[in-house]
Amino acid sequence: MELKGFEFVIGSMVTLRELETHPGFCVYTKGAARDSVKDIVGVQFRNLATVGGSLYGRFGFSDVLTFFLALDTQVELYHAGRVSLEEFSGMPKDRDILVRVIVKKHSLACTYLAHRNTRTDFPVLACALSVDEREGKIVVGARPSKAVMWKMTSEEAKKLREGKLTDGEKEAMFERVSGETVLGSNMRASREYREHLLGVLMERGLDALNQEAQGGEQA
Ligand SMILES: Cc1cc2nc3c(=O)[nH]c(=O)nc-3n(C[C@H](O)[C@H](O)[C@H](O)COP(=O)(O)OP(=O)(O)OC[C@H]3O[C@@H](n4cnc5c(N)ncnc54)[C@H](O)[C@@H]3O)c2cc1C
Known part of the structure; x- marks a missing residue:
């Protein structure tokens, strides 16, 4: 895993622990890389x-994909060369090999939140939020199906960048996000509970980014 110019290049055999403890990547993601994997089973x-x-x-439950x-x-x-992760996420499974992951650097603020019934279990719902100089994103994972990504409007992203x-x-x-995100039930939680959690995680995430932009303490 290394920083090459304006991108992080992460080989496919990099472990989740390396992702969690890489100093440069953790600083770049404001600790969200660590937060996304820290409850996956154990060290x-x-x-x-x-x-x-x-x-x-x-996987539907994947913290890593959500993040x-x-x-x-x-x-x-x-075989297929470079594609965006969003496109790859929608591609059918075949026998290709994922060689590496490339993360382009921006002026990024991001946060990762997930709710688990017990620590180290699969997440009941996960929510990753980010905003950079180009756009803002909200990703909802463990719905319990595969993570989906929504873009903020340019006005929303601008306001969030400015902490305003x-x-x-927010409401x-x-x-909009809850109206467009299909949530479901499984042995871990009902659809109704996930709807409630989505509101909680989104509010906490947006508050954290808003406060960070204002230079205040993270919620
Ligand atoms: C008990 C348990 C709890 C878990 N909890 C969570 C959780 O809470 N959150 C979460 O996000 N994840 C969770 N996971 C998933 C886990 O983090 C790993 O993503 C998963 O186990 C795959 O492990 P691996 O990297 O060793 O891949 P492997 O087990 O080695 O491979 C998995 C499959 O992918 C294929 N594969 C592997 N690498 C490549 C590649 N580079 N290109 C193409 N195909 C490849 C393999 O052929 C195999 O079919 C959990 C897994 C387990 C077993």
Whole structure:
């Protein structure tokens, strides 16, 4: 895993533990890289599980996919070449090989939140939010299906970058995202509970980014 010019290049065999402890990447993502994997089983497990295996599976419960969708991420496939992670996430599973992950650097603010019934269990719902000089993103994972990514309007992203997002704008964003995100039930939680969690995680995430932009303490 290394920083090459304006991008982080992460080989497919990089472990989740390396992702969690890489100083440059953790600073760049404001700790969100660490937060996205810290509850996946335990350190011994994260020393073995890889970024390539985690993304290639495109699992519904994946914290890793949810997190990387919030960044400007591309994957390099042995046969298909470079594609955006968003496109890759929608591609049918075939026998290609994920060679590396490329994260382009921006002036980024991001945060990762997930709710688990018990620590180290699969997430009940995960939410990654990011804003940079170009756009703002909200990613909802563990719905329990595969993560989906929504873009903020340019006005919302601008306000969030400046720390000026109002309660009314937060509410409007939540209404839009919750209206478009298909949530479901499984053995971990009902659809109704996930709807409630989505509101909680989005509000906490947006407040954290808003306050960070104001130079205040993170919520
Ligand atoms: C008990 C348990 C709990 C877990 N909890 C969570 C959780 O809470 N959150 C979360 O996000 N994840 C969770 N995971 C998933 C875990 O983090 C890994 O993503 C998953 O186990 C894959 O592990 P691996 O990297 O060793 O891949 P492997 O097990 O080696 O491979 C998995 C599959 O992907 C294929 N593959 C591997 N690498 C590549 C590649 N580079 N290109 C193409 N195909 C490839 C393999 O052939 C295989 O079919 C959990 C897994 C387990 C077993």
